[in-house]
Amino acid sequence: MRAAVATIRELAYLCGVSVATVSRVFNNPKAVTPKTREHVLRLARELGYRPNEPARTLATKKSYMVGLIWDTDHRSPGWRHPFFQEILIGLKTALSEEGYHLLLLSTSDEDAAGGPSLDGYLHAVRRHSLDGVVFIDSGNESPAPHAIAEAGVPCVSLDRPVDGPRATYVTSDNAGGARDAVAHLHATGRRAIATISGPLRTRPGADRLAGYREALDALGLPCRPGHVQEGDFYLAGGHAAMRRLLEGGDRPDAVFAAGDQMAIGAMAAIGEAGLKVPEDIAVVGFDDIELAALVPPGLTTVAQDKAGFGTMAAATLIEMVDGPAVEAPPPAILPTSLVIRGTTTPRF
Amino acid sequence: MRAAVATIRELAYLCGVSVATVSRVFNNPKAVTPKTREHVLRLARELGYRPNEPARTLATKKSYMVGLIWDTDHRSPGWRHPFFQEILIGLKTALSEEGYHLLLLSTSDEDAAGGPSLDGYLHAVRRHSLDGVVFIDSGNESPAPHAIAEAGVPCVSLDRPVDGPRATYVTSDNAGGARDAVAHLHATGRRAIATISGPLRTRPGADRLAGYREALDALGLPCRPGHVQEGDFYLAGGHAAMRRLLEGGDRPDAVFAAGDQMAIGAMAAIGEAGLKVPEDIAVVGFDDIELAALVPPGLTTVAQDKAGFGTMAAATLIEMVDGPAVEAPPPAILPTSLVIRGTTTPRF
DNA sequence: GCTCTCGATGTAACCGGTTACATGAAACCG
DNA sequence: CGGTTTCATGTAACCGGTTACATCGAGAGC
Structure with a gap:
């Protein structure tokens, strides 16, 4: 490959046209005669010319x-x-x-x-x-x-x-996904459905909790206060929140975790308590991270369109x-x- | 916040100095009197002036x-x-x-x-x-x-x-890590150590296999031909390679997989064959991906300095x-x- | 044939910096 | 005290594009 032509002026000179014409070939092609346009384009390609971005940005204020x-x-x-x-x-x-x-x-x-x-x-x-x-x-x-x-x-x-x-x-x-999750748990026979929410200051955290509440409402299920535990979207937070749910005396038969990592943390806590998923407690997550499909027995989850x-x-x-x-x-x-x-x- | 000053010329005017001086304040501060330097810097800060990068790049050919x-x-x-x-x-x-x-x-x-x-x-x-x-x-x-x-x-x-x-x-x-992995398997009592390599056209794939061979050599173990299977660094490839190892008739009691994903795929294949990890076959991976710590019973692996x-x-x-x-x-x-x-x- | 239009092209200013070189004041020195 | 060096600063050219405006030639209209 030959050395790339440096500047628009060189190219213009070689083409026998002015810099303005060359510039137009690239920025406003229809303002230039097809013949000259082709000529300039051909030479540009042969010589490997590309307009310099910083210069272009400087002149136009648009950086792409x-x-x-x-x-x-x-x-x-x-x-x-x-x-x-x-x-x-x-x-x-x-x-x-x-x-x-x-x-x-x-x-x-x-x-x-x-x-x-x-x-x-x-x-x-x-x-x-x-x-x-x-x-x-x-x-x-x-x-x-x-x-x-x-x-x-x-x-x-x-x-x-x-x-x-x-x-x-x-x-x-987020709310819709949460509703689907709860409805699914209900449809598979669970009635005591708890949730591990995300941090409520985050929007997805708040919205998923709202969806959970709406779904319970729509199904005519009560929203028991101890059944809502706030997590942090991470493994550790899910684990801790699940322990709180288990220690609460009012053990749920299903948990909707507002994030897959928390769901997996929760599953670990469930296992440690000597209980089984899904027999004793069903779990649904949110996100559909790669891990969800890999962790046994496979995590049901609300997939986002990544x-x-x-x-x-x-x-x-x-x-x-x-x-x-x-x-x-x-x-x-x-x-x-x-x-x-x-x-x-x-x-x- | 006030509107940011646009150009070096404006700032220079406001400071009562030339553009060159302002430029030097930013690029070669010691070439300018402390007094003027401070003055320019103070005004620059107050006015929110920052040199324009594309212009600077255009002039210096250095874009940072x-x-x-x-x-x-x-x-x-x-x-x-x-x-x-x-x-x-x-x-x-x-x-x-x-x-x-x-x-x-x-x-x-x-x-x-x-x-x-x-x-x-x-x-x-x-x-x-x-x-x-x-x-x-x-x-x-x-x-x-x-x-x-x-x-x-x-x-x-x-x-x-x-x-x-x-x-x-x-x-x-890569070679060193592989040697460590094999030595560790040997130290824990395994003698029939197989490997699932990465694609041999990749450098890490080739190097890890080389390390595996060197380690066997150093330990005086034979390198049985059927005990080297090429994988693809992914789950599926590890799974397939492990099945080949199991079907080979010469079943290993340990496998060094050149990547954690392959190791996890291999573990799945081992489980499907009715065998247990680590009792029947020990497994070592490479990478230390997040999942390695989470997949039961915890994957021993060669951690890279991510x-x-x-x-x-x-x-x-x-x-x-x-x-x-x-x-x-x-x-x-x-x-x-x-x-x-x-x-x-x-x-x- | 002569003007008028219109479209293609060229000229030159400009974008906002950097920097070689010129300038002038202060410091130094014999 | 004149001459030389040193150093802070200023002037202006340049980086490589874009684009407003000027120019020029050809075709249209009469």
């Missing part, structure tokens, strides 16, 4: 880059969104198709950017001329997304509502960035689907 | 961005490096500390950049003036890293050797980028450590 903010300190388990990786794939793929790139931003950049200011991310966005931002919630109530959203930067947040002139969010149908998160976030963001600057699209609520496995086999 | 190439098609499971996420965290954290950012690149960008050329990534690197590249191997023998490495772009590859004037790689001590991958990659890359442009540092070999759990309890 979006920031992925992933607000967390690296010590806490908070950074582990249950399917960060799937989200990332979906996001990256969808953005690439539209010619956008993804720049990773995390808490450390905030400080590095000059002191722990509340709007460190906003500065990062400005510095790089980012076209928009995707924010993955880690449940730690960071003020970052609000600062950005309010500044009018196109912004989509995952699993956490934000408002701002060009901000929206995408989440699963790839959908990324894809939807990308689509929504691009709509705000590219589209006519009207207003923020409505929040996207992804459907869930119940995956039935061994932890909820019917009672006789 | 490194690309993370993650070569894969999104369909295959190949993108699942066993701990992509940990690597990413380590990488991002270490890079942020030095003021570098991470730009995600993946296969789709290659095409979008104008046809499926072999050096699509190289173009992406040039377009964005990336300072370097980290390449995560997904085992699909992509030619991408070589094109980049040979072009002289600073480049560090994970788990796969590359050469180029400024290229190096980081990997675990965070170390990212940190080391970042350090090595920055050394090449920042440092005096001598030559590529030698490959980094991260130590492994054996984590002993329930699948290898000693034989009486």
Whole structure:
């Protein structure tokens, strides 16, 4: 391969046209005669010319880059969104198709950017001329997304509502999924259905609990106070919450855990208490992480549309960035689907 | 917060100095009188001024961005490096500390950049003036890293050797870890030690098998041909390979699987054959994925230094980028450590 | 044939930084 | 005290694109 031509001026010279024409070939092809267009394109291809992005960004204020903010300190388990990786794939793929790139931003950049200011991310966005931002919630109530959203930067947040002139969010149908889970437990013969909720300050935590309550209501089952235990979305929290449920004297015959990790922790606690899943206590989780299918006897769970998160976030963001600057699209609520496995086999 | 000052010229005007002085305050502080320096810094802080990155990049050719190439098609499971996420965290954290950012690149960008050329990534690197590249191997023998490495772009590859004037790689001590695993199986009383290798075209696959052979040699054990089965690093491959081992007539009393997923697949196959782990067959894995601790009775495994991958990659890359442009540092070999759990309890 | 339009192309300013070089003041020195 | 060095600062060119506006030529209309 020959050395790539460096600049638009060189290419213009070689083509015998002006820089403006070359520029137009790439940015507004129909403003240029087919003949010259082809000529320029052919030479560009042969010489391996590609317009320089920083220069283009400088001139247009559009970088074709979006920031992925992933607000967390690296010590806490908070950074582990249950399917960060799937989200990332979906996001990256969808953005690439539209010619956008993804720049990773995390808490450390905030400080590095000059002191722990509340709007460190906003500065990062400005510095790089980012076209928009995707924010993955880690449940730690960071003020970052609000600062950005309010500044009018196109912004989509995952699993956490934000408002701002060009901000929206995408989440699963948490309440609906929870209702399905409870209805399924009821349909398999369980009547004393407890729940291990997520942290109630998180939106999915609160919504899944609400769905649980609605379902009990609809089924005419009482909502016994001891049957709601708050967890932390992680293994340990599920384990501890399950022990509380077991020690409560009012032993449930089914548990809806608002996250698969908690469900697995709960199953461990059930085993330690000498009880069996699903014979003594049925379990349903939420998320459908990879592990759910592997842990015996297979965890019944409310599956989220993992790839959908990324894809939807990308689509929504691009709509705000590219589209006519009207207003923020409505929040996207992804459907869930119940995956039935061994932890909820019917009672006789 | 007041509106951020847009340009260096404005700030210079407000400070009553020239743009050159302001620029120096940020890039070469000691070239400027303490008094003016403080003055400029104070005003800059008050006004929220930050130098514009694309402009800076345009002028200096240094973007303070490194690309993370993650070569894969999104369909295959190949993108699942066993701990992509940990690597990413380590990488991002270490890079942020030095003021570098991470730009995600993946296969789709290659095409979008104008046809499926072999050096699509190289173009992406040039377009964005990336300072370097980290390449995560997904085992699909992509030619991408070589094109980049040979072009002289600073480049560090994970788990796969590359050469180029400024290229190096980081990997675990795969052979050493494998030797430890086999020695441990021997020490717990096993003598008929089989292995499920990774794909032999991958470097870790080949190295772990080599380590296994060396260990058998050192222990004076024969290396029976039927006792080496090639897997794919995934659950299904481990399962299939284990069945081949069991059907071979020459049943082993221990298996070293070159990856935890394969080990877990193998354990399933052992269970299906009516045999027990560790009583009938002991199992050791490699990686120490999260699941290893959770799957009963706990998988003994060779732990890799997950965070170390990212940190080391970042350090090595920055050394090449920042440092005096001598030559590529030698490959980094991260130590492994054996984590002993329930699948290898000693034989009486 | 002459103007008028319109569409393709060129010229040059501009985006927001960096930096080589010029400048001028202060410090140093014999 | 004149001359030289040193050092902080300023001027202006440059990085590689985009784009407003000017220009020019061809076809349309009369």
